[in-house]
Amino acid sequence: MEIYCDNAATTALDPEVIEAILPFLTQNYGNPSSTHWAGRKVREAIDRSRNTIADILGASPGEIFFTSGATEANNLALTGAIQTYEISHVITSKIEHKAVLQTLARHEKEGDIEISFVKLDERGHVDLYHLENLLRANPRTLITLMHANNEIGNITDIHAISILAQRYNAIFHSDTTQTIGKIRFDLSQDHIDFLVGSAHKFHGPKGIGFIYINKKHNIKAQILGGGQEGGQRGGTENVIGIVGLAKALEVAYRNLDENQTKVCRLKQYMISKLAISGIGGICYNGDSKSIDNSISNVLNVSLPCLALGSVVNKLDAIGIAASGGSACSNLGNGSSHVISALPCQRDKENVRFSFSKFNTFDEVDHIVNSLARIYETEPATRKRELQLAN
Structure with missing residues (x-):
């Protein structure tokens, strides 16, 4: 999918x-x-x-x-x-x-x-x-x-x-x-x-x-x-x-009001789903969690770092396109200059999910469920890799 x-x-x-x-x-x-x-x-x-x-x-x-x-x-x-x-x-x-x-x-x-x-x-x-x-x-x-x-x-x-x-x-x-x-x-x-x-x-x-x-x-x-x-x-x-x-x-x-209402609901829905996903240590960068102080289509999530690989790449491998910041910063090396300017936790991976009128609630369910599986399997994957290395 x-x-x-x-x-x-x-x-x-x-x-x-x-x-x-x-x-x-x-x-x-x-x-x-x-x-x-x-x-x-x-x-x-x-x-x-x-x-x-x-x-x-x-x-x-x-x-x-x-x-x-x-x-x-x-x-x-x-x-x-x-x-x-x-x-x-x-x-x-x-x-x-x-x-x-x-x-x-x-x-x-x-x-x-x-x-x-x-x-x-x-x-x-x-x-x-x-x-x-x-x-x-x-x-x-x-x-x-x-x-x-x-x-x-x-x-x-x-x-x-x-x-x-x-x-x-x-x-x-x-x-x-x-x-x-x-x-x-x-x-x-x-x-x-x-x-x-x-x-x-x-x-x-x-x-x-x-x-x-x-x-x-x-x-x-x-x-x-x-x-x-x-x-x-x-x-x-x-x-x-x-x-x-x-x-x-x-x-x-x-169609501004209709589209913005839908996109806002998608954002709120993802926040609520992440809260019960079982993934610990989730927080949000800037004011992206706020419905009033940020644009409705952007949600920048701070997630625990994986032992190996990145969340963005693992999502990409299963067909989910998200960003590690902005598309422009992905073309170069290093962390996002925006996130670096904020007092954020440095041991986290920052993933930007941004929605449009073409996204659906089922897609949000699939994204959050996929994230949960990544974090559920990540320790076991790391253990197997260590065993093979030895």
């Missing part, structure tokens, strides 16, 4: 998205920059998609720009703001996505900026009092704090941060990759300068994302050539991706 429970890494395409993009795979293949009928037809589809996204988020179409994904969008926002406004000070946290941290580290190494890290409480939430002190001491700074953490699911109060940013004349960028399609936005009401999303996090295609750039900004482009996206991002547009992104976002918000 194969179970996919790594939806914070990527999600399955929604059937409506597949239906929406098919004509642009088979019939409408014109270059949107071409002035003939084939190009105009595709250009109209891009314009409709941009309007759809803007309407859903409370933005204007001229504030939405398409990118290859959230990583590019984060790079564009940070580097563009630093270069355009000659920013010399940035406030962030130690648990941001690496697309943010590595971009800032490069600018710091090159002498462009100094970085201040806002304090986090023991569960990984931003200390807003410390943030205000940093802003008071560093006028005209750039704040970059994510809306929800991709590993532990903690939700940050970006509305409160937007108020502080406005009070201290700061520029506010938020990586909203994990919350677009899961939480409602009204960008007409918040002082947010840059906000990003990636379609594959809400059942759209991979390789397409967007950045919201508040209309008062005109930051330097990072990809030049062709003048597409209002000169903000050169290169022929990913039409299939753009159409798929807009449809995925439309579907996500049309």
Whole structure:
């Protein structure tokens, strides 16, 4: 039985998205920059998609720009703001996505900026009092704090941060990759300068994302050539991706309450099942156990270390896909920088289970039962291996 429970890494395409993009795979293949009928037809589809996204988020179409994904969008926002406004000070946290941290580290190494890290409480939430002190001491700074953490699911109060940013004349960028399609936005009401999303996090295609750039900004482009996206991002547009992104976002918000209720119940159900699983020493990283303070689809579980092998690999061997942190951190060596920034127990293995509307309660039962069997058989397996070694 194969179970996919790594939806914070990527999600399955929604059937409506597949239906929406098919004509642009088979019939409408014109270059949107071409002035003939084939190009105009595709250009109209891009314009409709941009309007759809803007309407859903409370933005204007001229504030939405398409990118290859959230990583590019984060790079564009940070580097563009630093270069355009000659920013010399940035406030962030130690648990941001690496697309943010590595971009800032490069600018710091090159002498462009100094970085201040806002304090986090023991569960990984931003200390807003410390943030205000940093802003008071560093006028005209750039704040970059994510809306929800991709590993532990903690939700940050970006509305409160937007108020502080406005009070201290700061520029506010938020990586909203994990919350677009899961939480409602009204960008007409918040002082947010840059906000990003990636379609594959809400059942759209991979390789397409967007950045919201508040209309008062005109930051330097990072990809030049062709003048597409209002000169903000050169290169022929990913039409299939753009159409798929807009449809995925439309579907996500049309069924938001229903889907989030189901996913929240899946998370609560797994917590209750783990409590009676017989596995000792279970705890939860960050505030991922909280229904109110974390996104509904992420549960980061701290489990006892196995004598040999990892829980994630053993689950994978029986067809259960989960993550040891985030998909991006799995590509490298070492522990998660997010978990390492928290006061967690170091003798535990951390497993992120992340759900979507396509998961079921039966799947949760199978996952928890499989975990219980892993821990039941693990001592006996270790004993046999020691006997063979001797």
